[in-house]
Every structure is written in structure tokens, then in C-alpha cells.
Amino acid sequence: MAMAEDYNKIYEELIGFVPPRIQQRIRAGLECDPGLLDMVENIRTRAMYPEGMEVKTAQMILFGILLSHVAPAAEYHARGAMRAGATKKELHDVAGLAFLFRGLPAFNLAGEVLNKIFDEQEKKEKK
Numbered sequence: 001m002a003m004a005e006d007y008n009k010i011y012e013e014l015i016g017f018v019p020p021r022i023q024q025r026i027r028a029g030l031e032c033d034p035g036l037l038d039m040v041e042n043i044r045t046r047a048m049y050p051e052g053m054e055v056k057t058a059q060m061i062l063f064g065i066l067l068s069h070v071a072p073a074a075e076y077h078a079r080g081a082m083r084a085g086a087t088k089k090e091l092h093d094v095a096g097l098a099f100l101f102r103g104l105p106a107f108n109l110a111g112e113v114l115n116k117i118f119d120e121q122e123k124k125e126k127k
Contacts, residue, residue: 004030007041014048014055015079056084060094067098067106075113088118 007026011018018026029037050058059081066074078091095110 002034002038002041007037010041010045014059014083015076016083019073019076021073054084056081056086059084060086060090063091064094064098067095067110068102070102070105070109072109074109075117078110078113079117082117082121088114 004026008018008023011022026037029040048058048062049055059077062077063074063081066077078086081091082088091114092110095107095114098106098110
């Protein structure tokens with residue numbers, strides 16, 4: 001049976017850290033039903049890394065879906081896409097697609113997310 005560190009590693013590799021909500025899911029799952037947590041994480045991993053596309057593409061799609069829901073978790077998938085090689089322009093193009101179906105709320109969230117993560121990246125590169 002996997003430990004918290006095993007689950008955390010997956011998120012750290014993808015986005016660089018484990019989001020607080022994910023930390024709570026892992027903690028509760030390990031305490032209450034480790035078998036169910038393991039099944040959930042295996043299904044999530046299988047769906048998140050489809051055989052027919054690169055990680056970058058999958059993360060960009062997830063970013064667009066979450067923007068269309070105006071979900072703050074869009075940031076995590078933008079980070080995943082960026083770490084897999086997506087440019088700010090590519091992610092902005094995805095935001096344009098989300099705008100078609102959700103309008104300015106999605107596009108505003110995208111601007112907020114993209115500026116935040118790419119500003120952070122730029123600061124790291126200057127150090």
C-alpha cells in the first residue's frame with residue numbers, strides 16, 4: 001500500500017508541489033480507507049496521462065476545461081502544462097478557447113493564473 005510520500009511525489013513531479021486540497025484528500029484517504037484512495041489515485045493517474053497524447057497536451061486540455069468552470073484548480077494544470085513545455089502563448093490560446101464557452105470570467109482567471117506562474121518562473125530564472 002502506498003504512503004503519503006508516494007502520492008505526493010506524483011504531484012510534485014507534475015506541478016512542483018502538492019496542493020492543499022490534495023494533501024487533505026491523501027490524509028483522509030490514508031486514515032479512513034487506503035484501498036479506496038489507492039483506487040482513486042490509480043484511476044486519476046491513468047486518466048491524467050493518456051497513452052494517445054503528451055503530458056503537455058493533456059495538461060493544456062485540463063487547463064481549458066477548468067477555466068470553463070472558472071475553477072481555481074486551473075492554475076495547477078497550467079503549471080503542469082508549463083513544466084511539460086507549454087509556453088505562455090500556448091496557454092493563452094487555450095484561454096481564448098475557454099472564453100468562447102465561458103466568457104470573461106474564464107479569460108480573467110486565465111490572465112491571473114498565467115501572469116502569476118510565469119512571473120514566478122521569471123523571478124526564479126533571474127536568481
